[in-house]
Amino acid sequence: MSNVFVIDSDYKPLNPVHPARARLLLTQGNAAVYRRYPFTIVLKRVVDQxxxxxxxxxxxxxxxxxGIALVNDTNGKVVFAAELEHRGHAIKDSLDSRRGVRRRRRNRKTRYRKPRFQNRRRKKGWLPPSLESRLANILTWVARLCRSAPITALSQELVKFDLQLMENPDITGVEYQQGTLQGYEVREYVLEKWKRTCAYCGKQDVPLQIEHIHPRANGGTHRISNLTLACEPCNIAKGTQDIAVFLAKKPDVLKRILAQVKKPLKDASAVNATRFALLERLKAFGLPVECGSGGLTKYNRTTRGLAKTHWLDATCVGKSTPSAISHKGVVPLLITANGHGRRQMCVPDKYGFPEKHKQRRKTFLGYRTGDMVKAITSKGTFEGRIAIRHRPSFRLGKVDIHPKYMHCIHRADGYEYTQKGVRNAPPHV
Known part of the structure; x- marks a missing residue:
């Protein structure tokens, strides 16, 4: 497994040690557990030099x-590895849900208030909340590791995806320079692309509507490759159904439409939009930052015979990669960002009417939802994350346990951790 981080009593980072060495220090009483994830011990003395x-x-x-990796450039040893899973999609879904609730509330025959769209100002370098969360997660873990280990340099893969080439690998010349819609409006382009014919029933010479192949209600976008033509009856009949369900009895039509649909480029766009913002924020740590291309990462990984994983890709970032990588026995820590819960006090139903109200207190009897605890009762020993209730009976997994049987082993910090292939119970929201 990964090494254990060590700090002295002045909280200065020391060399990480093997887990057996850390176990010996804890057994002899020379150190105490400082943090469970990543596992860190604190010595009971100050190391002067x-x-x-x-x-x-x-x-x-x-x-x-x-992918995150902590590497010793001198001997090529991987000291620590982790894979950080972001929650940008969850943030976008929450914002869409909140937007829908507000618009339904305004459209009800109660108190009408005009929607406000043009009274907001965005500062320079603004990023959508889903992308800002991604940067915040990375910077949070860079700061944590800098407090736990003697880090003297950073390396970042600074990759740029060519979205136009990814969408159409055969595009060249003037079309590549001027783009797909050069000389067209969107509607005219779609009419020309689909031959002024309903894509679902094949009717011509009828009024046609712009149709989203992957419905907007299910995460579809306004990209040109997601637009087609449909007559009004077909558009109404399809609604928000998945196209595979709607055309289940027409496999030939389904195959023809999907052949023209390009794969979504959301992930590549997110990396392109945040790569330089992440670089500038990493420089604020005051450490030298090395940048490497995606091609160099692949070359380093291939020449060293490493598997294709996120944390091994991180190990191979940049020209500073040692000629030999020692990663035997390293088990990456899988980190999933879950957030810190909701600030929403009134939870509405699907129609926008208030369904239940949450308590204003976030803690009760010294615990909060998401804390990892260990409980020893007459029924057995339980360990996992709790969901608090404002009565002395907390939910731990599938059982209710009184707080007097618990002791906290890791405070809620907005992340869920997995080690050795065992996934802890997810926090309740």
């Missing part, structure tokens, strides 16, 4: 998962 080996923190940013 520590001899630390400098480490390099490497990042392989991704739209959904970011």
């Amino acid at each position: 520590p001899e630390v080996q400098p480490l390099r923190l490497k990042l392989d940013p991704g739209s959904k998962t970011t």
Whole structure:
């Protein structure tokens, strides 16, 4: 498994040690557990002149998962590895749900208030909340690791995806420079592309409507490749159904339509939009930042015979990658961002009417939802995350346990952790 982080009583980071060494220090009473994830111990003394080996923190940013690796450049040993799973999709879904509730409330025959769209100002460098959350997750873990290990340098994969080439690999020349819609409006382009024919029933010479192949209600976008033509009856009949369900009895038509639909480029767009913002924020740590291309990462990984995983990709970022990588026995810590719960006090139903109200207190009897606890009762020993109730009976997994049998082993910090292939119970929201 990964090494254990060590800090002295002045909270200065020392060299990470093997788990057996950390176990010996804890058994002898020379150290105490400081943090469970990542596992960190604190010595009960001050080390005046520590001899630390400098480490390099490497990042392989991704739209959904970011690889993290802590490497010793001198001997090529991987000290710590992790894979950080982001929650941008959950944030976007929550914002869409809140927007829908507000618009339904305004449209009801109660108190009417005009929607406000043009009274907001965005600061320079603004990013959508889903992308801002991705950057915040990465920076949070960079700061945590810098407090726990003697990190002297950072490496980031600074990759740019060519979206136009990914959508159409054969595009060249003037069309590549001027784009798909050069000389067209969107509607005229779609009419020309689909031959002024309903894509579902094949009717011509009838009024046609712009149709989203993957419905907007299910996460579809306004990209040109997601638009087609449909007559009014077909458009109404399809509604928000998945196209595979709607055309289940017409496999030939389904195959023809899907052949013209390009795969979504959301992930590539997210990486493109945040790569330089992440670089500038990493420079604020005051450490030298090395940048490497995606091609160099693949070359380093291939020449060293490593598997294709997020944390091994992070290990191979940049020209500083040692010629030999030692990763035997390293088990990556899987980190999932879950957030800190909701601030919404009134939870509405699907029609926008208030359904239940939440308590204003976030803690009760010293605990809060998401804390990881260990409970020893007459029924057995339980360990996992709790959901508090404002009565002395908390939910731990599938059982209710009184707080007097519990002791906290890790405070809720907005993340869920997995080690050794065992996934802890997810926090209740």
